[in-house]
Amino acid sequence: MADRNQKLYRVLTRNMVLLVVGVALAPLILTGIVLLSQFQEAYRAKVIDHLAELVQKHSQNIDGFLTDRLANIRVVARSYSVEMLADGQFLRRNLALLREENGGVFVDLGLIDSQGIQQAYAGPFNLAGVNYAEANWFRKARQGEHFISDVFTGLRGTPHFIVAVRQSAEGRDWILRATIDFEAFNALVENISIGQTGFAFILNHLGEFQTKPRYQVTPDRSPNLDFFKSHLKPDRVAVTEKTDQTGRKLILAEAPLKGGEWILCYQQESDDAFAQLHHARRVTLAILLIGGLLIVVVAFVLSRRMVNRIAEANKQKAIMNDKVVEAGRLASIGELAAGIAHEINNPVAIMVEEAGWIGDLLADEDPTSEENLAELKRAVNQIQTQGTRCKEITHKLLSFARKTDPDIHEVSLSEVVEDVIDLLKQKTRYANVEIKADLDPDMPPVAASPSELQQVLLNLINNAVDAIDASGGKVTVTTREDNGEAVFEVADTGQGIPEAILPRIFDPFFTTKPVGQGTGLGLSICHGIIHKLGGAISVRSEVGQGTAFTVRLPVVNRSTEGGS
Amino acid sequence: MIQTMVLLVDDEADFVETMSKRLTKRGLGVLTAYSGQEALEKVDRDGASKVDVVILDVKMPGMDGLETLAALKQKHPLIEVIMLTGHATVESAIEGMKRGAFDYLMKPCNLDILVGKVDQACRKKRLHEAKILQARAEMIALRRGD
Numbered sequence: 212m213a214d215r216n217q218k219l220y221r222v223l224t225r226n227m228v229l230l231v232v233g234v235a236l237a238p239l240i241l242t243g244i245v246l247l248s249q250f251q252e253a254y255r256a257k258v259i260d261h262l263a264e265l266v267q268k269h270s271q272n273i274d275g276f277l278t279d280r281l282a283n284i285r286v287v288a289r290s291y292s293v294e295m296l297a298d299g300q301f302l303r304r305n306l307a308l309l310r311e312e313n314g315g316v317f318v319d320l321g322l323i324d325s326q327g328i329q330q331a332y333a334g335p336f337n338l339a340g341v342n343y344a345e346a347n348w349f350r351k352a353r354q355g356e357h358f359i360s361d362v363f364t365g366l367r368g369t370p371h372f373i374v375a376v377r378q379s380a381e382g383r384d385w386i387l388r389a390t391i392d393f394e395a396f397n398a399l400v401e402n403i404s405i406g407q408t409g410f411a412f413i414l415n416h417l418g419e420f421q422t423k424p425r426y427q428v429t430p431d432r433s434p435n436l437d438f439f440k441s442h443l444k445p446d447r448v449a450v451t452e453k454t455d456q457t458g459r460k461l462i463l464a465e466a467p468l469k470g471g472e473w474i475l476c477y478q479q480e481s482d483d484a485f486a487q488l489h490h491a492r493r494v495t496l497a498i499l500l501i502g503g504l505l506i507v508v509v510a511f512v513l514s515r516r517m518v519n520r521i522a523e524a525n526k527q528k529a530i531m532n533d534k535v536v537e538a539g540r541l542a543s544i545g546e547l548a549a550g551i552a553h554e555i556n557n558p559v560a561i562m563v564e565e566a567g568w569i570g571d572l573l574a575d576e577d578p579t580s581e582e583n584l585a586e587l588k589r590a591v592n593q594i595q596t597q598g599t600r601c602k603e604i605t606h607k608l609l610s611f612a613r614k615t616d617p618d619i620h621e622v623s624l625s626e627v628v629e630d631v632i633d634l635l636k637q638k639t640r641y642a643n644v645e646i647k648a649d650l651d652p653d654m655p656p657v658a659a660s661p662s663e664l665q666q667v668l669l670n671l672i673n674n675a676v677d678a679i680d681a682s683g684g685k686v687t688v689t690t691r692e693d694n695g696e697a698v699f700e701v702a703d704t705g706q707g708i709p710e711a712i713l714p715r716i717f718d719p720f721f722t723t724k725p726v727g728q729g730t731g732l733g734l735s736i737c738h739g740i741i742h743k744l745g746g747a748i749s750v751r752s753e754v755g756q757g758t759a760f761t762v763r764l765p766v767v768n769r770s771t772e773g774g775s
Numbered sequence: 776m777i778q779t780m781v782l783l784v785d786d787e788a789d790f791v792e793t794m795s796k797r798l799t800k801r802g803l804g805v806l807t808a809y810s811g812q813e814a815l816e817k818v819d820r821d822g823a824s825k826v827d828v829v830i831l832d833v834k835m836p837g838m839d840g841l842e843t844l845a846a847l848k849q850k851h852p853l854i855e856v857i858m859l860t861g862h863a864t865v866e867s868a869i870e871g872m873k874r875g876a877f878d879y880l881m882k883p884c885n886l887d888i889l890v891g892k893v894d895q896a897c898r899k900k901r902l903h904e905a906k907i908l909q910a911r912a913e914m915i916a917l918r919r920g921d
Contacts (some may be wrong), residue, residue, distance in 0.1 A: 557882070558883075559881035559883055560790055560882040561789050561790045561793065564793040564794055564797065565793055568793050568797050641836050717833060
């Protein structure tokens with residue numbers, strides 16, 4: 212019994228824990244996932260948008276710078292004639308002006324004729340008279356109205372780039388050329404930085420750096436060059452995510468510059484760009500984990516405690532049940548005692564009368580006459596008979612009153628039935644009830660406590676007798692074996708139980724007897740006892756016809772081989 | 776003095792037999808019955824004048840003591856009834872007293888006390904009967920105008 216309970220409690224605990232954990236964790240996890248994914252999406256979009264904006268602004272900045280520088284030179288080229296510009300002094304003054312107005316961005320100024328010879332030069336280097344006929348930039352500059360070159364080292368040996376304007380005078384071309392300070396230009400781009408690893412640089416369409424990148428850039432520039440293929444319009448920024456050769460995840464933002472000849476590349480490690488997001492994600496996961504752990508622990512502790520309480524309550528209930536059964540038994544004994552006292556009174560009265568009669572006979576004139584002696588003998592015998600009767604009655608009551616022996620023995624149902632019928636002999640006689648026992652002589656024994664079984668039979672037969680009214684009736688008790696079970700039945704011809712009350716008769720404290728006459732515990736105690744023994748009790752009844760209670764009990768396995 | 780006639784009613788046969796013998800030895804006339812029904816029949820048959828006192832056991836199967844008492848008192852109010860009770864049924868005996876029983880005794884009873892009560896009861900009955908006779912006589916005398 213205890214083992215069955217232990218298993219039940221374990222199952223109960225497990226179920227409670229699973230339920231609580233499931234119900235608590237599910238929404239938590241769901242919320243976490245949904246929120247995280249939503250937030251992730253939104254944040255990523257924001258970061259990318261921000262990057263795009265930034266890069267666009269900077270690209271506009273840089274393009275603006277280039278345009279402005281070009282404009283500067285164009286103004287000079289268009290304002291003065293070739294002759295004026297061919298004057299070195301004049302050039303120097305213009306350069307000085309330009310430098311003053313533009314923060315030292317211009318390095319030098321030069322006038323080059325259609326042959327490629329620098330006719331006039333103003334600047335820190337010694338480049339007057341230099342021939343640029345073979346120079347790449349010269350060739351390109353002669354082709355258009357104006358030209359901005361890539362960054363190159365050139366004759367002076369330091370990186371720079373050229374802004375050149377072509378003018379025609381008297382049928383000949385000449386080019387006014389200015390050099391832009393690489394450092395100043397670089398600074399524009401170098402200053403773009405966000406986060407820990409974000410930096411920008413400019414590439415030309417061959418993948419050559421036009422500015423010095425702040426950090427180490429991987430040698431393979433193919434991800435960046437893919438950009439050229441996409442033919443983006445100016446002012447559009449393309450943001451992509453790529454993994455470089457070392458396995459780092461990068462965000463690349465690229466914008467076209469200089470009419471598409473250059474690209475402004477902005478590069479940042481994904482982890483850095485999304486640092487906050489990743490941090491939030493980590494924190495959320497941590498909370499989820501800790502929260503989840505806490506939930507599981509608390510669920511366990513709570514469930515265990517709850518189940519312990521239940522176990523304790525059940526134990527108390529079982530103890531209470533036992534007490535109730537005991538109380539019921541004592542009440543039965545009380546009732547019995549009254550009946551039995553009366554029962555004893557009769558033989559006692561007879562004994563007293565016979566003794567008195569003996570006294571009368573002895574006081575007679577001839578106490579020893581034959582007639583008198585015969586009477587004396589008869590009276591004495593009668594006294595003995597009645598005395599024995601008293602003894603039997605008191606023994607019956609004593610056996611019933613013995614403290615409930617909870618130990619299970621092998622009990623013969625038929626014996627118990629006979630004992631109980633005997634106990635109730637007087638009651639049945641006065642109630643005008645015929646009680647018949649139909650007992651199977653080969654009844655196998657059942658495993659039960661004899662006093663508890665007595666109690667059950669006493670309750671059932673008492674109820675049966677009570678159900679019969681003063682006009683009399685019959686109570687039949689049968690025992691038989693059926694399908695490996697021991698079955699006994701108590702049937703009466705009494706008033707019956709209406710169908711409406713039938714389901715309630717086993718409820719504790721349910722009685723149809725007037726107050727003070729019945730405790731309402733009898734059938735509920737029977738029910739409890741039978742169930743404890745692993746059996747079942749059922750009832751059939753019809754109003755006006757009678758009632759039959761059927762009890763089934765498991766049978767003690769008999770040895771099948773020979774044996775006693 | 777005419778012999779007191781007693782009707783013993785009890786379902787316990789042995790008790791009735793012995794009690795009957797003892798009462799007879801003391802000079803009482805004894806009739807016996809083993810149930811309330813039988814008792815009523817005997818009284819009806821032999822006539823009220825014959826039976827003076829009924830000694831009635833309270834607890835009997837079928838018609839019990841109280842019912843028998845009620846029936847007796849209805850048909851033969853002058854017959855006195857003494858109730859005998861086992862301890863558990865004292866209430867019934869007292870109830871019987873309320874309904875006109877003369878007295879009650881606990882079983883087992885002291886025979887002398889019982890006989891004493893029977894005498895008292897008988898005397899009461901006889902006295903009552905005498906008064907009735909006298910009243911009748913006076914009524915007749917009045918009519919005759921003596």
